[in-house]
Amino acid sequence: MSNVPAFGIDLGTGNIKIYNNMDGSIMREKNMIAVKNKNTLLAYGDDAFDMYEKSPANIRTSFPLNNGVIADIKDMQTVLKCFVTDLTSRIKYNGADFYISVPKDITEVEKRAFFDLVSDANVKSKRIMIVDKAVADGLGLNIDVKTSQGVLVVNSGFDTTEISILSLGGIVLSKLIKIGGRKFDEAIKNAVRREYSLIIGGKTAENVKIELSDPNHDDTVDPVVYGRDIVTGLPVERQIPVDLIESALNENINSIIDNIKVILERTPPELAADIYRHGIYLTGGSAPLRNFGKLINKGTDLKVNLPDDPISTVAIGLSRVIKEDNFRSVAYAIDGMSPK
Ligand SMILES: Nc1ncnc2c1ncn2[C@@H]1O[C@H](COP(=O)(O)OP(=O)(O)OP(=O)(O)O)[C@@H](O)[C@H]1O
Ligand SMILES: [Mg+2]
Numbered sequence: 001m002s003n004v005p006a007f008g009i010d011l012g013t014g015n016i017k018i019y020n021n022m023d024g025s026i027m028r029e030k031n032m033i034a035v036k037n038k039n040t041l042l043a044y045g046d047d048a049f050d051m052y053e054k055s056p057a058n059i060r061t062s063f064p065l066n067n068g069v070i071a072d073i074k075d076m077q078t079v080l081k082c083f084v085t086d087l088t089s090r091i092k093y094n095g096a097d098f099y100i101s102v103p104k105d106i107t108e109v110e111k112r113a114f115f116d117l118v119s120d121a122n123v124k125s126k127r128i129m130i131v132d133k134a135v136a137d138g139l140g141l142n143i144d145v146k147t148s149q150g151v152l153v154v155n156s157g158f159d160t161t162e163i164s165i166l167s168l169g170g171i172v173l174s175k176l177i178k179i180g181g182r183k184f185d186e187a188i189k190n191a192v193r194r195e196y197s198l199i200i201g202g203k204t205a206e207n208v209k210i211e212l213s214d215p216n217h218d219d220t221v222d223p224v225v226y227g228r229d230i231v232t233g234l235p236v237e238r239q240i241p242v243d244l245i246e247s248a249l250n251e252n253i254n255s256i257i258d259n260i261k262v263i264l265e266r267t268p269p270e271l272a273a274d275i276y277r278h279g280i281y282l283t284g285g286s287a288p289l290r291n292f293g294k295l296i297n298k299g300t301d302l303k304v305n306l307p308d309d310p311i312s313t314v315a316i317g318l319s320r321v322i323k324e325d326n327f328r329s330v331a332y333a334i335d336g337m338s339p340k
Pocket of ligand 1: 015067068157158159160161182206210284285287290
């Protein structure tokens with residue numbers, strides 16, 4: 001508990017996670033908005049996602065972020081304002097400090113947009129601080145990022161996978177690639193369409209993916225999907241072989257592995273010892289994806305560590321920046337800008 005209210009925000013393309021230091025909680029909701037007749041706010045977060053892929057033409061459901069950067073600042077401000085209002089509805093709210101995690105491998109203009117977002121969202125921001133997402137990830141993994149010399153973190157989310165090498169509190173190398181859960185779902189959809197002339201929705205593909213990623217899944221049972229047959233146009237039910245899903249996922253997993261190898265090749269040799277000793281840390285919501293860790297291990301010969309709650313590690317890291325004085329210094333302000 002603290003007297004200065006502060007929020008730590010991991011603004012993901014698929015999910016927004018907000019650490020609230022007033023009660024120590026981490027909220028997680030879909031980063032989505034539903035708007036009716038162009039300008040009436042209908043729903044936000046998980047409620048908006050419920051309408052996704054099901055809504056009539058006069059309702060627009062959209063993700064305000066795209067590939068890790070802000071695509072629609074007005075929509076994003078609305079969503080942020082709604083969540084902050086919800087989180088502060090029971091207290092007398094006079095403003096808070098905001099700590100936002102941002103990817104490293106984006107332009108300065110894109111980075112400033114995160115600052116402007118909070119500063120213009122009408123959320124009574126007192127201080128707005130930026131934390132590099134990979135540094136927050138490292139802290140959320142309980143790694144002492146300030147003293148470690150060589151930590152390889154792979155954060156695989158919804159639209160992106162960020163591969164970073166951390167050392168002594170900073171980021172030595174980083175690459176943001178446009179592969180994540182959304183691409184995995186699309187690959188499953190495409191394979192089912194190609195092999196069975198069956199069209200399934202994105203949510204169905206995601207459910208199959210998550211079902212098969214459970215380490216306790218019984219692989220003798222093929223998952224069942226519902227969709228529309230292209231030839232007859234009728235709704236049908238079908239079992240999809242586990243092998244088909246596995247091979248559909250492989251291409252994207254292999255691209256990620258190729259990118260990890262490129263980063264490893266560019267890593268200064270002095271950091272290699274720590275990286276070898278620690279192995280790779282796999283975080284983000286897509287970390288548990290079927291065969292993901294196993295194939296990374298095979299492709300790089302490095303051990304792969306999967307935390308218990310990989311979707312939350314960045315937000316947990318932000319909570320440590322807010323709570324522990326020792327880690328305050330990893331947060332920075334954007335020069336020349338101050339909150340309105
Ligand atoms: N058990 C699971 N196995 C595989 N994928 C999963 C699992 N649980 C969640 N996911 C996927 O994780 C993704 C969301 O992860 P996360 O919240 O880390 O992304 P994000 O932070 O919103 O996106 P980004 O970091 O790319 O901007 C979704 O695509 C979801 O399908
Ligand atoms: Mg993310």
